[in-house]
Amino acid sequence: MDNKHIYDVIIVGGGPCGLAAGIEAQKAGLSHLILDMGSLTESIRQYPRRMRFFSTAENIEIGGLPFPISGVKAGRDEALQYYRKAAAYYHLNFKLFQKVETVTKADDVFTVTTATGEQFFASKVIMATGYFTRPRWLGIPGEEQAHVSHYYDEPFKYSFTNVVIIGASNSAVEAALELYRHDVTITVVHRGDDFRSTVKYWLIPDVKNRVKEGKIKTMFDSVVTEIGTDTVTVNNLKTGEETSLPADFVLVLTGYIPDADLLRRCGIELDPVTQVPVYNKETFETTVPGLYVCGTVMAGIYTEKVFIENGREHAQAIIDHIMGREIHQVKELIQRI
Numbered sequence: 465m466d467n468k469h470i471y472d473v474i475i476v477g478g479g480p481c482g483l484a485a486g487i488e489a490q491k492a493g494l495s496h497l498i499l500d501m502g503s504l505t506e507s508i509r510q511y512p513r514r515m516r517f518f519s520t521a522e523n524i525e526i527g528g529l530p531f532p533i534s535g536v537k538a539g540r541d542e543a544l545q546y547y548r549k550a551a552a553y554y555h556l557n558f559k560l561f562q563k564v565e566t567v568t569k570a571d572d573v574f575t576v577t578t579a580t581g582e583q584f585f586a587s588k589v590i591m592a593t594g595y596f597t598r599p600r601w602l603g604i605p606g607e608e609q610a611h612v613s614h615y616y617d618e619p620f621k622y623s624f625t626n627v628v629i630i631g632a633s634n635s636a637v638e639a640a641l642e643l644y645r646h647d648v649t650i651t652v653v654h655r656g657d658d659f660r661s662t663v664k665y666w667l668i669p670d671v672k673n674r675v676k677e678g679k680i681k682t683m684f685d686s687v688v689t690e691i692g693t694d695t696v697t698v699n700n701l702k703t704g705e706e707t708s709l710p711a712d713f714v715l716v717l718t719g720y721i722p723d724a725d726l727l728r729r730c731g732i733e734l735d736p737v738t739q740v741p742v743y744n745k746e747t748f749e750t751t752v753p754g755l756y757v758c759g760t761v762m763a764g765i766y767t768e769k770v771f772i773e774n775g776r777e778h779a780q781a782i783i784d785h786i787m788g789r790e791i792h793q794v795k796e797l798i799q800r801i
């Protein structure tokens with residue numbers, strides 16, 4: 465126990481905001497370790513293969529490194545390349561495929577324990593675990609089957625099949641449009657009466673015109689109540705009518721939410737309703753001294769409020785606080801669109 469190595473900072477999560485924290489730690493001369501349960505930038509790796517960021521490339525840069533691309537907005541692969549290069553450029557120290565289960569503190573030293581029981585020690589810990597590992601499950605019968613997914617990757621798997629998409633947000637609309645263009649019969653089921661108002665404004669005419677043409681079918685004011693092996697049962701919330709739809713695949717694209725259980729296990733207090741952690745708005749320190757939240761993990765159910773553009777800035781404020789320097793002021797949270 466006496467010869468254990470104690471890092472100055474351990475960062476849990478190697479997404480853009482966790483990497484930004486690693487870079488700031490490195491710049492400040494702090495020893496650091498980044499632990500991620502998946503690959504580097506695992507969340508972005510899980511994004512739809514052909515996705516394009518809505519942010520312009522310079523708005524998702526980290527560590528002051530330019531992100532040159534031939535267009536204006538980067539795609540998934542370009543972002544993966546960029547963050548990998550940034551990690552290498554700053555000689556970040558990480559261990560991948562290490563799922564953190566708990567963070568505990570005793571005698572001013574944090575112990576970070578992984579799912580395999582391995583332990584790492586640090587004076588400070590930054591939780592940058594994002595939200596993408598935790599889909600919002602509907603909790604309906606049949607949701608756990610193999611043909612049901614909470615992530616959309618690429619269209620070719622689905623050509624010439626019936627796909628039901630649950631949800632009406634950006635992810636749902638982008639998947640519906642791409643799938644429709646790959647000979648997939650699409651039905652979008654959503655409990656609201658229209659696509660969400662947060663859908664990227666340039667997608668709206670495209671999807672609405674496809675709906676008007678009958679190329680994409682929608683069932684609004686409706687919920688899926690059960691998923692069978694090749695059908696779903698849909699209940700219209702207004703009329704009470706029940707319909708059975710053919711469904712070779714079901715994409716449940718109803719969003720993601722930070723892992724509140726993990727944060728609680730680490731001793732972080734959360735608002736019971738919004739699941740927003742209690743933290744200092746300037747320093748991002750939680751009620752556990754020396755334990756910080758960074759990036760989207762701090763958003764609770766409001767995941768649309770913290771993204772790379774503003775979440776990347778938390779890193780500097782946190783490291784300023786650790787170093788006892790004047791604290792970088794993070795911009796007000798803004799809406800994406």
Ligand SMILES: Cc1cc2nc3c(=O)[nH]c(=O)nc-3n(C[C@H](O)[C@H](O)[C@H](O)COP(=O)(O)OP(=O)(O)OC[C@H]3O[C@@H](n4cnc5c(N)ncnc54)[C@H](O)[C@@H]3O)c2cc1C
Nearest residue numbers: 477479480481501507517518519564594759760771772773
């Ligand atoms: C399709 C899509 C498009 C988007 N486009 C944009 C955009 O244009 N601009 C923008 O600013 N934002 C965009 N976002 C949002 C943005 O990607 C996220 O807000 C961003 O990834 C948050 O970064 P983060 O580092 O906080 O979390 P993440 O990138 O989610 O990283 C968290 C990391 O923590 C790891 N992790 C989680 N739990 C554990 C654990 N227990 N132990 C160890 N590791 C763990 C995960 O594997 C992951 O690598 C988009 C999101 C989606 C889904």
